[in-house]
Amino acid sequence: MKGIFITFEGPDGSGKTTQIRLLREHCLAEGYDVVMTREPGGTPISEAIRALLLDPAHKEMDGVTEALLYAAARAQHVAEKIRPALEKGCVVLCDRFMDSSIAYQGYARGLGDDVRVINEFAVQGTQPDITFLMDLPAAAGKARVAAARDLDRLEQEDLTFHNAVYEGYMQLKEIYRSRFVTVDASRSIEEIAEEIRRRFDDYVAGRSFSQ
Numbered sequence: 001m002k003g004i005f006i007t008f009e010g011p012d013g014s015g016k017t018t019q020i021r022l023l024r025e026h027c028l029a030e031g032y033d034v035v036m037t038r039e040p041g042g043t044p045i046s047e048a049i050r051a052l053l054l055d056p057a058h059k060e061m062d063g064v065t066e067a068l069l070y071a072a073a074r075a076q077h078v079a080e081k082i083r084p085a086l087e088k089g090c091v092v093l094c095d096r097f098m099d100s101s102i103a104y105q106g107y108a109r110g111l112g113d114d115v116r117v118i119n120e121f122a123v124q125g126t127q128p129d130i131t132f133l134m135d136l137p138a139a140a141g142k143a144r145v146a147a148a149r150d151l152d153r154l155e156q157e158d159l160t161f162h163n164a165v166y167e168g169y170m171q172l173k174e175i176y177r178s179r180f181v182t183v184d185a186s187r188s189i190e191e192i193a194e195e196i197r198r199r200f201d202d203y204v205a206g207r208s209f210s211q
């Protein structure tokens with residue numbers, strides 16, 4: 001792949017969306033072609049699945065159904081948008097990717113390693129080069145989200161669920177040390193953005209980095 005695939009992960013309310021926009025500006029200023037996208041979503045089919053997944057009315061949704069729908073949305077997203085953009089040499093910035101499924105469905109819903117397996121199938125070998133993990137305790141993220149917007153079906157889960165998501169991320173960053181960059185998300189927007197820019201520049205300079 002000629003491009004660079006960068007994902008942003010973290011608990012709800014950890015500031016991923018703000019930071020992804022700021023990194024996009026930096027990449028554009030550096031002359032890269034940038035594709036900014038999100039999960040679940042990013043293509044018409046995947047956005048339709050997103051609406052199904054996040055509708056607070058769908059309280060009866062089974063955990064396995066949920067995991068398969070996230071994986072299905074991702075399969076379409078990778079095939080239609082992410083892989084073609086990487087083949088063209090773009091920087092692809094994605095708000096959440098398969099680590100979200102492992103943290104939310106694998107750890108917090110308790111579905112375990114099957115979630116990784118179905119997602120390996122969904123992405124067909126397309127994996128992030130860098131994953132920025134926005135590190136913010138679940139309670140702080142939940143408070144930020146509650147103050148800012150109506151809560152979707154996943155955001156409405158209780159603090160026990162969101163603490164399990166956080167623990168899932170803590171394990172993922174140890175398992176995938178070579179691509180995870182953990183960012184202290186309790187700092188100011190500009191401090192965080194500065195660290196992310198520096199990490200990106202280091203990666204591009206050496207096409208590798210270490211924590």
Ligand code: TMP
Pocket residue numbers: 012038039040054070096097098100101102104105152154155
């Ligand atoms: P967003 O609020 O970051 O757009 O994500 C929507 C919700 O979906 C969020 O609560 C996290 C959740 N989610 C999963 O549970 N599994 C996944 O694979 C993804 C991508 C998101």
